Amino acid sequence: xxEPDLSTLxxxxxxxxxxxxxxxLGQFVDDDVIHNGRPFGLSGxxxxxxxxxxxxxxxxxxxxxxxxxxxxxxxxxxxxxSPKGTFLGLHIDGKRIDFTENVFYAFRDGKIVQVWSVIxxxxxxxxx
Amino acid sequence: xxEPDLSTLxxxxxxxxxxxxxxxLGQFVDDDVIHNGRPFGLSGxxxxxxxxxxxxxxxxxxxxxxxxxxxxxxxxxxxxxSPKGTFLGLHIDGKRIDFTENVFYAFRDGKIVQVWSVIxxxxxxxxx
Numbered sequence: 001x002x003e004p005d006l007s008t009l010x011x012x013x014x015x016x017x018x019x020x021x022x023x024x025l026g027q028f029v030d031d032d033v034i035h036n037g038r039p040f041g042l043s044g045x046x047x048x049x050x051x052x053x054x055x056x057x058x059x060x061x062x063x064x065x066x067x068x069x070x071x072x073x074x075x076x077x078x079x080x081x082s083p084k085g086t087f088l089g090l091h092i093d094g095k096r097i098d099f100t101e102n103v104f105y106a107f108r109d110g111k112i113v114q115v116w117s118v119i120x121x122x123x124x125x126x127x128x
Numbered sequence: 129x130x131e132p133d134l135s136t137l138x139x140x141x142x143x144x145x146x147x148x149x150x151x152x153l154g155q156f157v158d159d160d161v162i163h164n165g166r167p168f169g170l171s172g173x174x175x176x177x178x179x180x181x182x183x184x185x186x187x188x189x190x191x192x193x194x195x196x197x198x199x200x201x202x203x204x205x206x207x208x209x210s211p212k213g214t215f216l217g218l219h220i221d222g223k224r225i226d227f228t229e230n231v232f233y234a235f236r237d238g239k240i241v242q243v244w245s246v247i248x249x250x251x252x253x254x255x256x
Contacts, residue, residue, distance in 0.1 A: 065232055065244065067202040068193045074195040074202030076232055076244055088250060098171040102246040103232035104193055104204055116193065116204055118230040122216060 006107055007068045010075065013112065016060045022046055030111040056083045059067060063101065078099045079096065088121050090128060099123045132238045135196045138203065141240065142189045149176055158239040171174060184211045192228065199236060205229045216249050218256060227251045 013028035015021075031042050040048065055058055058081045065076035078100050083092040103117040141156040142147075159170045168176060181187055186209045196256035206228050211220040231245040 002235075065200065065202075067197045067200045067232065069195045069197050072193065072195045074230075074232065090255075100244070102202075102232065102244065104195065104202065104230065116228070116230065118228060118246045118248045119131060119250070120246045121249070 005089065006070055007066060009107070009110060010066070010068075010073050011063070015062065017049060017061050022050065023078045025049070028112060030108065030113040033114065035113055035115045036117055042084060055085065055087060056081050058082055063102050071106055072110065073107065075103050075105070077103065088124065089125055090121070092124075095128060097127050100126075109124050134198055134201050135194060138194070138196075138201050138233065139191070142191065145177060145189050147235075152177065156240060158236065158241040161242065163243045164245055183213065183215060184209050187211055195205055199234055201233045201235065203231050203233070206233065208252055213229070216247065216252065218249070218252055220252075220256060223256060225247060225252050225255050236240070 009028065016024050016028060025046050026042055029042055029045055033040055033042060033045050033047065033068065035045060038044075044075045046089040059079065062078050063075055064078045065074075067074040077105055078098070080096065080098045082094050082096045085093065099120050100123065101117055103115060105112050137156065144152050144156060153174050154170055155186040157170050157173055159210040161168055161170060161173050162174065163173060166172075188209065190206050190208075190256065191203055192206045193202075206226070207228045208224065210222050210224045212222055214220065226245045227248050228251065229245055231243060233240050
């Protein structure tokens with residue numbers, strides 16, 4: 001089988017997010033994607049990301065650790081950003097915060113089909 | 129190089145925790161282990177785990193997802209347990225809760241040298 005390299009695919013996916021290139025999201029994300037158990041599908045997933053960027057205009061996805069064992073990629077992402085209002089129920093109000101997300105992605109046919117994400121809310125609480 | 133299989137090592141490490149076999153912890157955890165940036169060392173790491181088990185007597189580590197790309201293992205753990213008092217600053221008071229932890233482990237010479245853990249606090253808040 002000619003497997004695509006998931007690390008490269010994943011980095012291209014994050015580039016797509018960092019460029020806000022929503023029209024290309026379907027190259028990386030499956031039509032039936034599930035996020036934390038919620039069957040969002042591509043359109044719901046795109047809505048989530050677009051809302052994230054409205055709430056956090058300077059949102060940028062940076063990889064701190066990447067572990068690739070096909071068909072699953074695990075990534076530790078680091079964020080340094082300024083949510084405008086509330087985030088995870090916390091009143092941030094434009095303060096710059098630094099936090100991480102540990103997240104797993106299952107791929108099928110070169111696209112993300114399932115995501116299991118945990119954001120370090122305790123770290124954010126310690127900064128506000 | 130005769131690399132040990134990190135998946136097997138990691139499963140044996142969790143067995144060690146689930147058996148509360150603290151005297152064997154040093155078989156799996158390096159003397160200079162770092163946990164979420166804190167240079168605990170083996171004794172500090174053991175103290176952390178022993179405190180966790182005092183706070184949560186029915187604590188059990190179960191793997192939901194395991195991704196192994198040496199020298200790093202990423203694991204999604206699922207917990208179903210009843211913390212006696214407060215946990216992550218939340219008043220649980222013996223209520224049974226279900227939550228996950230997404231965690232990365234760097235190994236060196238067959239032992240855990242660094243851990244990057246994020247617990248899904250939002251999921252717990254939704255249950256209390």
